[in-house]
Amino acid sequence: DAKTTQPPSMDCAEGRAANLPCNHSTISGNEYVYWYRQIHSQGPQYIIHGLKNNETNEMASLIITEDRKSSTLILPHATLRDTAVYYCIVRVRSNTGKLIFGQGTTLQVKP
Amino acid sequence: GAVVSQHPSRVICKSGTSVKIECRSLDFQATTMFWYRQFPKKSLMLMATSNEGSKATYEQGVEKDKFLINHASLTLSTLTVTSAHPEDSSFYICSAVYRGEDGYTFGSGTRLTVV
Numbered sequence: 001d002a003k004t005t006q007p008p009s010m011d012c013a014e015g016r017a018a019n020l021p022c023n024h025s026t027i028s029g030n031e032y033v034y035w036y037r038q039i040h041s042q043g044p045q046y047i048i049h050g051l052k053n054n055e056t057n058e059m060a061s062l063i064i065t066e067d068r069k070s071s072t073l074i075l076p077h078a079t080l081r082d083t084a085v086y087y088c089i090v091r092v093r094s095n096t097g098k099l100i101f102g103q104g105t106t107l108q109v110k111p
Numbered sequence: 112g113a114v115v116s117q118h119p120s121r122v123i124c125k126s127g128t129s130v131k132i133e134c135r136s137l138d139f140q141a142t143t144m145f146w147y148r149q150f151p152k153k154s155l156m157l158m159a160t161s162n163e164g165s166k167a168t169y170e171q172g173v174e175k176d177k178f179l180i181n182h183a184s185l186t187l188s189t190l191t192v193t194s195a196h197p198e199d200s201s202f203y204i205c206s207a208v209y210r211g212e213d214g215y216t217f218g219s220g221t222r223l224t225v226v
Contacts, residue, residue, distance in 0.1 A: 043117070043204050043217030044155070087154070099145065099206065099215050101155040 004088045009106040012082075018075040020105050022088030025069040032093050033064060035073045037084040038104075044087065047073065051093075078109045113139050113209035117218025124195055124225055132190045132221045134205030140185035141207035145215070146178075149202040161188040195225040 005023040012018040024033065035047040048055055048062045050071070055062045061074040075082055087104040091097060114137040124130050134144055142163045147155040159180050160168040167180035177199075179191040188207075192199050206217040 038155075041202070041220065041222070043115075043206070043219050045217070046215065085154075098157055098160065100157060101147075103154050 004090055004102050006086075006088055006102065006105045008103065009108070011108050011110055012075075012078045014080060014109055014111050015077055018078040018082065018107055018109070020073040020075075020086050020088075020107060021070065022073070023070045024088070024090045027068050027090050028092075030092055031090050033062065033068075033071050034089045034091065034099075035060070035062065036087045036089065036101075037082075038087070039081075039084045044101075047086075078107075080109050080111065083107060083109045113207070113216040115141075115205065115207050115216045115218040117205055117221055119221060120219060121222045122224070124223070126196055126225055127194055129191055129193045130195055130223060132192075132203055132205075132223075134188045134190070134207070134218050136186045136207045136209075136216075139207075139209050141188075141209070142185060144182060144188040144205055144207045146180060146188075146190050147204045147206070149204060149220075155204060158190075163188075192223065195223070197225045199223065200225045 032049050032051050034049040036044040038044045048057055048060050050062045050064055064071045085104040085106050087101050116135045116137050118133045144161040146158045149155045157170050158173045161180045161182040163182045163185050169175045182188040202220050202222055204220045206215045209216050
């Protein structure tokens, strides 16, 4: 699976959009971009995934650049409960393959 | 949605004893489950892949005799930390694959403290 690079930490004001970047310059054509988050002392939670088109669900939006070498997770109206570590993972879509976590970005939403 | 239940949430044990952690898929069958450990302020580290009815596959550097994994049914995988030592103190998390979704579902984790 391709490696990802994320900033170690970011701050965001409550109510504003949080934009979390991820670089995955070695991504292969059949690899998807997945985002998970982990709130303190809990198990990770799936957020969203995409291949090359932008995706949106009730939690977030995922913007993938045309060359697919980077992506941005957008939380449109961040709340204090969105404070967590956000992980960007690139992998082949599979229901049996491993999920390998990088270091992630610690997002601190401030009042 | 798919739910994975993990028990216990916290456990304290004495050095030299063994501890069993359970991971159950509540409303789906999971042929594959994964076990992770996480140290404070660190990312999740994959320990092993648990396959129903067969031996687990361990990641490099993980002692299979120390971390015993049993996946005896399609809804239950267990991790037993044998002869626990203080350095085994960590946050252990399981996950399971739910075929109806692309995302993996995770348990809430077990905080193990060995004293």
